[in-house]
Amino acid sequence: MESMLIDRLSTLSHPQRMGVFRLLMRRCPDALPAGEIAQALDLKASTASVYLSALTQAGLISQRRDGTRLLYAVNLDATREVVSDLFLDCCRGRADLCPPQFAGLLEGIAPASGPKFTVLFLCTGNSARSILAETILRDMAGDRFTAYSAGTAHRSELNPFAVEMLRSKGHDVSPLRSKNLAEFQGPDAPKMDFVFTVCDRAANEDCPTWRGHPVSGHWGMADPVKAEGTEAEKRLAFHQTYGALHNRISAFTSLSFEALDRAALQKHVDAIGKDISTQE
Known part of the structure; x- marks a missing residue:
């Protein structure tokens, strides 16, 4: 041995x-x-x-x-x-x-700060998938979760098709802006309870360790920004991405957080990312 x-x-x-x-x-x-x-x-x-x-x-x-x-x-x-x-x-x-983080695996999870859980959605650019996810969670369960999104790239802009999709679904897009990961890594940044990557490139990057060791998950999906064809076909790609994210976030918010320890919660988060029923 x-x-x-x-x-x-x-x-x-x-x-x-x-x-x-x-x-x-x-x-x-x-x-x-x-x-x-x-x-x-x-x-x-x-x-x-x-x-x-x-x-x-x-x-x-x-x-x-x-x-x-x-x-x-x-x-x-x-x-x-x-x-x-x-x-x-x-x-x-x-x-x-x-190590404290190992000892805490069998403990339950509670919001790191304040009355709500904080969730960050990460992508390479904070222009489409992560922006959609932030908005969906904010409007689906804003009473229990504070949603953020960011990109690992230094510069990005909101994709107009993503903004149009959110407006068509009745979401308020006025608070949205493209943000960089660095904004959430300073000493005054909010402490995260969950960090989800929604693209493979962001998941593969070696990001600094998050304070408090939040539960993390990879919910990768195809980039609708790269969709080709007519404008109708591009809008369809955004519609499918919105639907997949909506299904996953709905499954996530339905979890019994008070009844799950961190290890069990991690398994559920991973399963949501793999479950084909949460994908459009």
């Missing part, structure tokens, strides 16, 4: 192998193709293959074939074993040795 731990720690000691591992942890429970991993980390395909092979051999990630593609996902059992081995005495009368 000790030799396995040393082997796994040695594998993770390489900065770029650790980068691959951290990317797959961020995207858990998703399985990613090697090409997306290489692109996200700016690696040559051959280099990414070497790192993925080493992590697979150490048992830290798993590999499966999907047609002609190889998909990779983090091996949570192995990851838990590494943590367990490092904190062997944590559950033997020394809970004080366990």
